[in-house]
Amino acid sequence: LLVSFWRDWLTLIPAGLASIRDRSLAGDPDRKMAWLLVVATIPAVLIGPVLNDTIENAVREPAPVALMLCVGAAILWLAERWGSKLREMNSLTFVGAFGIGVAQVLALVPGISRSGVSIAAGLFQGLNREAAARFSFLMATPVVAGAGVFEALKLVKSTDVKPDTHLIVIGFVAAAISGLLAIRFMLAFLRRQSVYSFVVYRVLLAAAVFVVLLSPHGA
Numbered sequence: 001l002l003v004s005f006w007r008d009w010l011t012l013i014p015a016g017l018a019s020i021r022d023r024s025l026a027g028d029p030d031r032k033m034a035w036l037l038v039v040a041t042i043p044a045v046l047i048g049p050v051l052n053d054t055i056e057n058a059v060r061e062p063a064p065v066a067l068m069l070c071v072g073a074a075i076l077w078l079a080e081r082w083g084s085k086l087r088e089m090n091s092l093t094f095v096g097a098f099g100i101g102v103a104q105v106l107a108l109v110p111g112i113s114r115s116g117v118s119i120a121a122g123l124f125q126g127l128n129r130e131a132a133a134r135f136s137f138l139m140a141t142p143v144v145a146g147a148g149v150f151e152a153l154k155l156v157k158s159t160d161v162k163p164d165t166h167l168i169v170i171g172f173v174a175a176a177i178s179g180l181l182a183i184r185f186m187l188a189f190l191r192r193q194s195v196y197s198f199v200v201y202r203v204l205l206a207a208a209v210f211v212v213l214l215s216p217h218g219a
Helices: 002-022 029-058 062-082 094-108 114-124 129-157 165-192 196-214
Strands: none
Touching: 002 029, 002 129, 002 165, 029 094, 029 129, 062 114, 062 196, 094 114, 094 129, 114 129, 129 165
16 A cells, blocks of 8 residues: 555645644645545544454354345445546545545455445545545555554464464565555556446355355355
């Protein structure tokens, strides 16, 4: 996320600090965007640490996850169908940004994609596909960083599990590379295509899970 959007953050962070210093947005779209991202992050900061483990433990079986894949597909389908896709990212209101942040919290439920549900929330508000995706990824940066620190502290404090440093580094690098490629692909894809491909993918994956569960050998 930081590699993909470093230019954005080099603009947004000073703009946000300037707005604090001046106590004014001064009609500056960068200052407004910095605070839109702060507002969008609030729901995850308030709810994530409290409900993360509870939700994960309650909805970890394959069948509920497959069901949530279908729910996520339905949300994306409706967003693509109903959203006007005419607005740019800077047209977001603070209420709209908070709404996207609330949608992001739904991703605590396994099977609900964080990027998928937050992009859908942007589409519902009339953002074009690329603007919805860009805001979703920018909003993800502090949330993913915070979640990473939260889980890392739990791992370090755990008496049952001792982290294997070189495996963590390998996993980190692999995740960073695949994440960078995924972000670039997603932004380029959504400039030209609808989200219907992801709707089909989620339904097919859910169907495959149910087929395995219903097979004689089960999962």
